[in-house]
Each structure stands twice: as C-alpha cells, then as structure tokens.
Amino acid sequence: MVKKDVDLSCFAENSDKFIRFYGHIAELKILLRQGWVRRHGVEVAKAESVADHIFSTMLMAMLIAKELRPDLNAQNIAIMLLIHDLAESLTGDFMPSENMSKKQKSADELASLEKIFEKFSSREYFVDLWKEYEAQVTVESQFAKELDKLDAALMAYAYSHNGLSSDGLKEFYSTASKHIKSDEATKLLKELMSTTQ
16 A cells, blocks of 8 residues: 555554544545556655545535535535545555455455444444445435545546546546436536536
C-alpha cells in the first residue's frame, strides 16, 4: 500500500480507546487511494488520501440530500459515508483489479470494523449503518453509493487536468454511469461529462 511516510504506531500503543480510534482516522489520512497512484500514475504528492475521499463524498452527499432530496435521511447518509471506508485503516485500500471477491472484501471489512469499534457501546449503531451501506437495499444506502461513485468521477475530472489520460477519465465516467440512478446524481454526472467532450 502506498502511504505518506508518517509513523502512527504511537496510537496503537495508547491505552485510551478514543486515542486508539483516532489512530484509525489518522491512518486514513496517510493511506492514499491506491488506484490513483498504482494504476493511473498520479504522483504521490498529488494523490488523494482515503480520508480526503471520505470527506468530499460525505459533504457532497449531505449538501445534495439537503438541497434536492429532503425525503432522505441525510444524517444516516453522512454517517454511512464517514464509515464506509473506515475498515481500510486495517485492510488497506484494494483496487478492483486485485481480484478480491466482493464477498471476501466485505467479510474482511466487517471483521476490521468490528475490531475498530469493539470497545465502544455504540459499536452496533456504526456496524449496522455500515451493513446497511453494504447491503444496498435502502434508498439512503443507494444514494450514498452513488455519491461514492460520483466522487471518483469528480476526482478523475480534476486529475484529467493534471495528466490523467482520457482513457482513465472515460473509465471513471463509465463506472459512475453504471452505478448512478438517481436524477440528482445523473444530472451532475452528465454535466461533468459534457465539459470534457
């Protein structure tokens, strides 16, 4: 895994559960999104971290839900997105090309998430929201997943102005198009795609 060069072992050694939890957050700050660096050649100095991705996805989802989808539970969407990649602080950020089955990836992430929250009485609340996101059966979880894909397309758009190939950009647009169904996210993706043609 490609990371920023920061030693975070001090958090794992701490006896306070909140300080140890912060260590997982810090890990996401230094863990770079592997696809950008390893597959698409984005320079480490320019690559977004997993934490960057979580922040932008959550904030965009909250804003769009509040502005355009008052029928959705924006708080649940935000929390799903805040924790949807939290397990990567232990598992790492795997690319689809690494041939890990969706079932195995989900099982590994669930085990990691349960370990991260094991000392907290709110464990079930967070794990249940993560499971909801993974199951993709509620409107909120589906909207959150769409915004996850839209975020990748938006970042690809930014990287296309910094050296990402047109084929790389098309790949992200194609992936997003397959997953995005809501009118709101579809409109944004179409607008984004129209600016690059």
